[in-house]
Amino acid sequence: MESRTKDLLDQHMRENYRKTSRLFSILLGAQWVFGILLAVVISPRSWAGLASATHVHIYAAVFLGGAITSLPLFLTLTRPESQATRLVVGVAQMLWSALLIHLTGGRIETHFHVFGSLAFLAFYRDWKVLAVATVVVASDHLLRGIFWPESVYGIADPAWWRFLEHAAWVVFEDVVLVFACFRGIEEMRSIARQRAELEKTFAELERTHQIVTRTEKLAAVGQLAASVGHELRNPLTAIRNAHAYISKRVMKSDAASDARTVQFLGLQEREIHACNRIISDLLDFARERPLDLRPCPVRPLIEEAFSIVTGRDGVSLINEVPVDLPVPALDKGQFRQVLVNLIQNSVEAMPAGRAGTVRVTAAMDAGRWRIGVADDGAGIDPELHAKIFEPLFTTKSKGTGLGLAVVATMLKRHGCSITLQSEVGRGTRFEIELPAQTPSAAAA
Numbered sequence: 245m246e247s248r249t250k251d252l253l254d255q256h257m258r259e260n261y262r263k264t265s266r267l268f269s270i271l272l273g274a275q276w277v278f279g280i281l282l283a284v285v286i287s288p289r290s291w292a293g294l295a296s297a298t299h300v301h302i303y304a305a306v307f308l309g310g311a312i313t314s315l316p317l318f319l320t321l322t323r324p325e326s327q328a329t330r331l332v333v334g335v336a337q338m339l340w341s342a343l344l345i346h347l348t349g350g351r352i353e354t355h356f357h358v359f360g361s362l363a364f365l366a367f368y369r370d371w372k373v374l375a376v377a378t379v380v381v382a383s384d385h386l387l388r389g390i391f392w393p394e395s396v397y398g399i400a401d402p403a404w405w406r407f408l409e410h411a412a413w414v415v416f417e418d419v420v421l422v423f424a425c426f427r428g429i430e431e432m433r434s435i436a437r438q439r440a441e442l443e444k445t446f447a448e449l450e451r452t453h454q455i456v457t458r459t460e461k462l463a464a465v466g467q468l469a470a471s472v473g474h475e476l477r478n479p480l481t482a483i484r485n486a487h488a489y490i491s492k493r494v495m496k497s498d499a500a501s502d503a504r505t506v507q508f509l510g511l512q513e514r515e516i517h518a519c520n521r522i523i524s525d526l527l528d529f530a531r532e533r534p535l536d537l538r539p540c541p542v543r544p545l546i547e548e549a550f551s552i553v554t555g556r557d558g559v560s561l562i563n564e565v566p567v568d569l570p571v572p573a574l575d576k577g578q579f580r581q582v583l584v585n586l587i588q589n590s591v592e593a594m595p596a597g598r599a600g601t602v603r604v605t606a607a608m609d610a611g612r613w614r615i616g617v618a619d620d621g622a623g624i625d626p627e628l629h630a631k632i633f634e635p636l637f638t639t640k641s642k643g644t645g646l647g648l649a650v651v652a653t654m655l656k657r658h659g660c661s662i663t664l665q666s667e668v669g670r671g672t673r674f675e676i677e678l679p680a681q682t683p684s685a686a687a688a
Contacts, residue, residue, distance in 0.1 A: 245440055252436035257369070257429075258325050264367040265324035268333050271364065272313045272320075275340050279305040282347050301347050312339045327370070334373040337361040338380040342388070342396075350398030355410070359417055366421040369428045374418050382411040476523050484516050517554070535657055540574040542615065543567060546604050549583040558599035559591050565606040565615075572613050572678055578654045585647045586617040586674050593621035593672060611680035618673035624666040632664060 283305035316336040319329040341358045348354040358381055365373050385407040388396040397406060491509050499505045543565040550561045587602055594600040605616045624632065635649040655662050659679045666672040 248440040249437045262324045265320040269320040276313045279309045334377040342384045346395040369425045371422045535575040537573040562603045590619035613678040615676040620671040623668040
C-alpha cells in the first residue's frame with residue numbers, strides 16, 4: 245500500500261511539474277512580448293537636435309529579455325519534469341521582474357510582479373524554487389540599490405535598508421507559499437493514498453468475484469461429475485466384464501494366432517482402463533466424505549501407490565522413505581490416491597522413448613512431515629505453475645485436468661500444503677507438508 249501510494253504521488257507530482265512548466269513556457273513568451281511593448285511605449289526614441297536614436301531600453305527588452313527567456317523556454321519544452329528546469333524557471337522569472345521594474349523606472353506598481361511571480365512559482369509545490377527565487381530578487385535589489393538605485397527604487401538616494409524592507413515582504417510571502425506547498429503535497433499524498441486503497445479494494449472485489457465464479461463453476465462440475473460418474477460406472481463395469489470374458493474365449497480359440505485380434509483386445513483393455521480412471525477422478529473430485537484419520541506408515545503406503553500406478557518402460561519408481569520414519573495420522577484411502585496421482589503424473593511427464601526416474605522421499609522436521617515426489621522429466625513451464633492445480637486445466641492431449649485438482653482438494657481436507665518446483669528440461673518436484681502432529685507409535 246505504501247509503495248503504491250508513493251508511486252501514485254510521484255506520478256501526480258510529475259504531472260504537476262509538466263503542467264506548470266507548460267504554463268511558464270506560455271508566461272515567459274508573453275512576458276517577452278509585453279516587455280518589448282512596455283519599452284516601446286515608455287521609452288520611445290530620444291532626440292538630440294536633428295539626430296535620433298532608439299532608446300537602450302528597447303534593446304534591453306529585445307535582447308536581454310530574449311536571453312532571459314530562451315534557456316527556460318527550451319527546458320520547459322524539452323525537460324518539463326526536471327528539477328533543474330524548475331530552478332532555471334525560478335531564476336528567469338525573477339530576472340523578468342527585475343527587467344520590468346527597470347523598464348518602468350522602478351515604479352512601485354511593477355514591484356508587485358515579484359509577488360505574482362512567486363505565486364506562480366508556488367504552483368510547482370517545490371520550496372527550493374521559492375528559495376532560489378528569493379535569493380535572486382534580494383540580490384538584485386541589493387546590488388542595483390547600491391550601483392543603480394533609480395532603476396529599482398525610482399530615486400537616486402534611497403535609504404540603505406530599503407532592500408531589507410522589500411526582502412522582508414518577499415520572505416513573508418515565501419512563508420505563506422511554502423506552507424501552501426507542503427499542504428498541497430500532503431493533500432496530493434492523501435489523494436494518492438485514497439486511490440491506492442480504491443485500487444486495492446477493486447482488486448479484492450475482482451478476486452472475490454473470480455473466486456465466487458470459480459466456486460460456482462466447480463460446484464456445477466462437481467454435481468455433473470457425481471451424476472455422470474455414477475451413471476457411467478455401471479455400464480463400464482459390464483463392458484469390462486464382457487471384455488474379460490471375450491478375451492479369455494478368444495485367447496483359447498484359433499483367433500489367438502491373429503495378431504490384429506490380439507492388438508485390438510489390448511487396445512480395448514487400455515481404453516477401458518482409461519475410462520475407468522476418468523470416472524474415478526470425477527468421483528474423487530466430487531466426493532466429500534469425512535476424513536478417517538488413522539496411524540498410517542508412509543513407506544508401505546508409497547509401495548501400495550507404486551503397485552497401482554500404470555508404469556512405463558524405462559521409468560523407474562524409487563521409494564526412498566526411511567523405514568524408521570515416525571508414523572503420521574492420515575486417511576489412508578485418500579492419501580494413497582494423492583500419491584498415486586502425483587506419481588502417475590510424474591511417470592507421464594517423461595518424454596516418450598526416454599528413460600527416467602521418479603523418486604519419493606520423506607522426512608520429519610519440527611513435528612512436520614515432508615513428502616516429496618520428484619522426476620527428471622520434461623518439467624513445467626513457469627507460466628503454468630499458477631494454473632497446474634486448477635480443475636479442468638491440463639497440458640496433456642488426453643488428460644481430464646482433474647488429477648492434480650483431486651490432489652489439491654484432498655490435501656486441503658488434511659490441512660496439508662503442496663508446493664511445486666520445476667525447471668523445463670530438468671524435471672519437477674512436488675512437496676507435501678503435513679501439519680504438525682504428535683507422531684504415532686503404530687508399526688508398519
